[in-house]
Amino acid sequence: MTYTTDIVGRYLATWNATGDERAALLSAHWSPAARYTDPLAEVAGHEGIAAVIDGVHARFPGWVFTEVGEADTHHRQTRFRWGLGPEGAEPPVIGFDVVVLDESGRIEDVRGFLDRVPT
Template sequence: MNDIVDSYLATWNATGEQQRSLLGQHWSPAVTYADPMAEVSGHDGMSALIDGAREQFPGFVFSQVGNVDAHHRQARFQWGLGPEGDEPVVVGFDVLVVDDSGKIADVRGFLDKVPG
């Protein structure tokens, strides 16, 4: 599951064609995503959500914080968003579930630290 978390974060850091390619490779076309600020589905919904986050935090990157805890087809992990190499400005905790083909099918996100 570490690889799928790496692909998940890479998708959040990608733009344009690279983002669309990662969505196609690692995300189910029927993916559902919910966090305290958004609820979207499908590749188009994810792309719009990711683009919105990148616009809100230009130049910031998503990175893994701590270890991945996984069992069966699900993983939970903490992530940070901030300038590369600096302390994250935003910290969250996501749970993702993969489908039978190993693609991300469902994500539940929580925000632990947000700017004031």
């Protein structure tokens, strides 16, 4: 499913990027009014989302987000599991997100859940 792979790839690329690269990904693939909600954050807009991503990078420097398992999509929404950890290693953090796209195919809303977080 190219459609699903593209959504998940764009999403994870945004979370793995920094600086100008992340700003370009947010601008290209996320609605300006995008909302992001998980157990630790509730933000809106590119600046709010970038701040959450910066916080994750600060807490877990050098770690990367990867897709875990297969995504499922219908209509304009995709659900998938992701991992966060050192590149090439079993991710110690696992989560589950639902991404909803706007009418133009940009990320409009994300609902995140944390399944496994290190203590």
